[in-house]
Amino acid sequence: MNWDFPTPHIHPVTPQLADIDGLDHTNNAVYVRWCEQAGWAHSEALGLDLAAYRRLNRAMAIQGAAYDYLLPTGLGDELLLGTWLTATDGRLTMERRFQLVRAGDGATVMRGRWQLVCIEIDSGKPRRMPAEFCDVYLPAVVGTERPA
Template identity: 45%
Template sequence: MSRDEPLAWDHPDPHILRVSVSDEHIDVMRHTNNVVYLQWLEAVAWSHSQHLGLGPAEYEALGHGMVVRRHELNYIQATRLGEHLSLATWLTQVDRLSTHRCYQFIREDDGQTVFRGSTHFVCVDIAEGRIRRMPPAFFEAYSAAALPPGALKD
């Protein structure tokens, strides 16, 4: 695959963050450590949320935040030092209490999907740490960005 060809995303228009695998990402097995993928999930999710106008400052101001209830992580191929990856995310479902977010990571050099995952987030009151309904700003931003049913390819 040439770098000029588009990457084969599962979503028609995902939010993308580019990263390069560096020394600090590599473990004793000489590939990217699985904990790094979790850090990348967080980075691309925050990047997308901030793109939607909901960053840490807005979370603080509204007194609410989204926290992980469940992750599903599927490591498909190893990634190695020096490789360039495109990390993609999109929202698939939003209700008044939670969001569901999917991820796909593609190695840019050969266009191979190396990772897929998903996260179920719930909204919490930051001061109390209890699950609460999303403030209107959260619900409006996240639901506007969520995929309509049937939008993903099979």
């Protein structure tokens, strides 16, 4: 696969009948759901799950999101959703990127980008990342050399 960044966390997905809209392709909102699933799966694979977030009273919340829908996908297409952490200030913010690739021909069908901010769960207010977040997330950050 021609991934935008090295060593993606890969989340395989396949559009089901309920994912298909009136234009006979995967509805754009489904890609957003898949990105959320992939982001959580990556965080859990790194060692931070929802229980850890609750224990620390901190979470990485989506502050902004952008998706570029490049090609349609359809019922039964085998897709690979790669995700990476691509930037952080090491204190409050991180960036997560996504690339959805059709397994059959390697075509990139969607790219996404999240701007994340660390919040205190109880108040919803921005708070500095706890040491445990820094210890887990910062080593996982890859470079952002890919052109926009």
